[in-house]
Amino acid sequence: MTAQVITITSGKGGVGKTTAVANLATAIAADGKKVVCIDGDIGLRNLDVVMGLENRIVYDIVDVIEGRCKLKQAMIRDKHFPEMYLIPAAQTRDKNAVSPTDMIRICNDLRSDADFVIIDSPAGIERGFRNAIAAADRVIVVTNPEVSAVRDADRVVGILEAEEKGNPALILNRLNQALVRNNDMLSAEDVLDLLGIQLIGIVPEDESVIIASNRGAPVVNDPKSRAGQAFRNIARRIQGQDVPFIDLDQQSGLWGAIQKLAGRK
Amino acid sequence: MNFFTRKRSAENAKERLQLVLVHDRTDLTPAQLESLKDDLLIAISKYIEIDPEAVQIGLERDGRSQRLVADIPLRNVSRRHAG
Numbered sequence: 001m002t003a004q005v006i007t008i009t010s011g012k013g014g015v016g017k018t019t020a021v022a023n024l025a026t027a028i029a030a031d032g033k034k035v036v037c038i039d040g041d042i043g044l045r046n047l048d049v050v051m052g053l054e055n056r057i058v059y060d061i062v063d064v065i066e067g068r069c070k071l072k073q074a075m076i077r078d079k080h081f082p083e084m085y086l087i088p089a090a091q092t093r094d095k096n097a098v099s100p101t102d103m104i105r106i107c108n109d110l111r112s113d114a115d116f117v118i119i120d121s122p123a124g125i126e127r128g129f130r131n132a133i134a135a136a137d138r139v140i141v142v143t144n145p146e147v148s149a150v151r152d153a154d155r156v157v158g159i160l161e162a163e164e165k166g167n168p169a170l171i172l173n174r175l176n177q178a179l180v181r182n183n184d185m186l187s188a189e190d191v192l193d194l195l196g197i198q199l200i201g202i203v204p205e206d207e208s209v210i211i212a213s214n215r216g217a218p219v220v221n222d223p224k225s226r227a228g229q230a231f232r233n234i235a236r237r238i239q240g241q242d243v244p245f246i247d248l249d250q251q252s253g254l255w256g257a258i259q260k261l262a263g264r265k
Numbered sequence: 266m267n268f269f270t271r272k273r274s275a276e277n278a279k280e281r282l283q284l285v286l287v288h289d290r291t292d293l294t295p296a297q298l299e300s301l302k303d304d305l306l307i308a309i310s311k312y313i314e315i316d317p318e319a320v321q322i323g324l325e326r327d328g329r330s331q332r333l334v335a336d337i338p339l340r341n342v343s344r345r346h347a348g
């Protein structure tokens with residue numbers, strides 16, 4: 001095995017990075033792959049609660065870096081998927097306890113033993129973000145169809161370009177199709193045109209995401225959830241499958257346009 | 266705001282973002298862009314006669330790259346030489 005290391009980042013906070021990591025990891029694990037998630041948000045640990053693993057934490061990533069435990073000891077096995085693990089962030093330390101070199105070393109150790117390593121980046125463009133992208137083979141930028149979120153995503157894409165991190169892919173999260181239809185929300189076409197990057201998926205605004213996060217069980221486990229379906233499709237695309245984009249609005253010509261945009265490099 | 270005359274907010278969002286992104290990406294404020302235009306006009310006027318009022322200079326977006334586009338109509342020179 002040679003794991004692909006994928007970092008999920010956004011610039012702006014609260015757009016759905018942690019939600020995306022938990023759901024994509026779960027969907028990829030459900031497809032039979034071995035996945036290790038790393039919570040890169042030192043001091044604001046959250047991926048553990050979204051994945052429902054908060055009661056199992058003994059060691060965290062800073063314990064690994066500072067030699068208090070072996071990497072394997074900090075890998076918490078998921079409750080449902082024995083091939084999915086979480087390496088939690090430290091809650092009582094600051095982001096300077098981790099360096100980009102530490103992240104590269106940990107990811108290299110994981111590469112031979114997993115199919116995917118998925119890193120949850122903190123918001124912002126500082127140390128924690130630099131740590132999160134240091135080891136990435138591929139970066140996925142999450143944004144919402146709002147002015148400030150798109151602006152911050154563009155900043156991040158600019159930094160990734162400058163760092164020669166390859167072409168990032170975009171997840172547009174929390175799209176409200178009724179608002180788009182009413183011309184009161186930026187459409188997927190608008191956002192793709194503004195950012196000029198490749199689309200990997202659109203996730204609708206969906207209350208089942210909030211219900212799932214209350215339970216600590218990612219929404220991909222809910223076969224009826226539209227957001228869950230969107231995350232399952234993105235997970236397949238990450239694994240290299242060619243999955244058509246869901247038509248969020250059958251009445252509009254949007255779908256064809258998005259298919260076209262998604263295909264462009 | 267009147268419902269019927271109201272411009273839909275998605276359009277506002279897109280227009281505002283187009284401007285903000287161009288300035289963010291080039292690290293050029295609107296004021297700096299103005300003084301760049303003035304300097305350009307001074308430089309060009311040293312060599313050829315132009316009508317400053319007719320000049321159009323602006324930043325345009327093309328995918329992820331930006332370009333500075335200038336449309337500078339020249340005054341007709343042949344007549345001056347003929348006279």
Ligand SMILES: Nc1ncnc2c1ncn2[C@@H]1O[C@H](COP(=O)(O)OP(=O)(O)OP(=O)(O)O)[C@@H](O)[C@H]1O
Pocket residue numbers: 010012013014015016017018019020041121122123173174175203204205206207209210213227
């Ligand atoms: N598609 C969606 N529909 C509805 N709610 C959503 C959706 N995606 C995310 N949320 C909600 O938005 C909130 C923020 O999500 P999340 O914690 O994943 O963002 P984040 O980018 O990781 O935030 P931070 O920058 O603080 O780490 C959560 O309450 C989550 O349940």
Ligand SMILES: [Mg+2]
Pocket residue numbers: 017018019041046120121
């Ligand atoms: Mg988060």
